[in-house]
Amino acid sequence: MTPSVPSQEATALLDGLRAFIEPAHVRVDPESCLNYGRDWTRLYVPNPLAVVLPGTVEQVQQLVRYANDHRLALVPSGGRTGLSGAAVACRGEIVVSLDRLNRILDFDPTDRSVTCQAGVVTETLQNFARDHDLYYPVDFAARGSSQIGGNIATNAGGIKVIRYGLTRDWVTGLKVVTGRGDLLDLNRGLIKNASGYDLRHLFIGSEGTLGIIVEATLQLTQPLREPSVMVLGVPDLDGIMALYGAFRGRLELSAFEFFSELALRHVLKKGLHRPFETATPYYVLIEFENPEQAQTDEALALFEQCAEQGWLADGVISQSEAQAKELWRLREDISESISEHQPYKNDVSVRISRVPALLAEMDELLAREYPDFEVLWYGHIGDGNLHINILKPANLEPATFARQCGAVSEHLFEILRRHGGSISAEHGVGLTKKPYLHYTRDETEIGYLRAIKQAFDPNGIMNPGKIFDGSTRVPTSPSKTS
Ligand code: MLT
């Protein structure tokens, strides 16, 4: 348990913060504490001591040094669209919001790179790139509220990984304030830099446990050439990866997603329309570059061949950008459309070659273990990444539901371990996956993770209790003032 300090001491600590951060940006009102103390998991009760919004990098540094002096726990906070509880503050921590560090600082057309502060919203950066006839390809449904710093801290993936990779692949420079309070300027936008350990990559995916990302330099690229979208109705699980094999070889794919009919029904309830008459148990969404008639012809020929094989039962291809967007919504809107059912989320991955075996084993396991729950499948299957969502029955208490699903997850993770997969493909570990980390990383490896944490954050003030529990000491975090 985290020891608490009397509220008088907490008041003094807050006064100390206000000495170097404008008082209006040290918030303790219940609404700010609620909003900034949670992410999209909604499993934990937010309970931060305060929410602090630094306006300069110097203030971030002062804050980290102050936290070290007083052994205060800090939770870095971006758009809080995460799904693993990594940005949750439920133990009297101080939330450090990057909202005010939201400027694009530099753009270089020769380098095709942009430097921005951590609080820039993903979509703002995407639009900035578009305005310069370029493209920032990391993309996902939470683009309108997620922030670049948070994307980097979770190594966000999303819907274009099959073509463009993860956030990691686009970060050429990072400025971070370490848990010791040092400001590091990592890699400085270089494409090539063979001068020893690349600390930048330790911060990518570190979930705020090593320090605070304050600035990033990101590579931009050429926009996609006339992308088209196909949605195909798939009669059985085996068809999904058969289609992947067929389409991947002959078209330049920028997405290969899938979802189940059960998942589709939730977005239909929110007002979207079926892509075509035929309902099938599964669907795939394929996006591909389609600049010339040759690609359209190829796609249609593939459609015919796959239909003959029985891998698809029906399909549609977009005829305009607006239609492509509508088709994308069938997949992208699933997460939001089911949020009212407080889903238990699994976000797992294996190598692509193992997906068919994983699908078959998971299908058998989930049908056996969840006879009474609604289980929805969707995800970035072209990357080997599946999202399994179990919807909470309205009458079931959340803690009981989470416990039951957690027990089934152990079976699922055993299967994953056998296939060399991961318990978290793109949502991170945070709090929700912490108990299961050992399925993906062995104790020896976790020991190295702890040693890295110790080097950057010797007092354990940075997002304590996320990814793994502290091995040396639990930092003191004060109780909430009344
Ligand atoms: C998605 O792929 O839709 C996101 O990762 C969100 C989710 O898994 O619910």
Ligand code: ZN
């Ligand atoms: Zn996803």
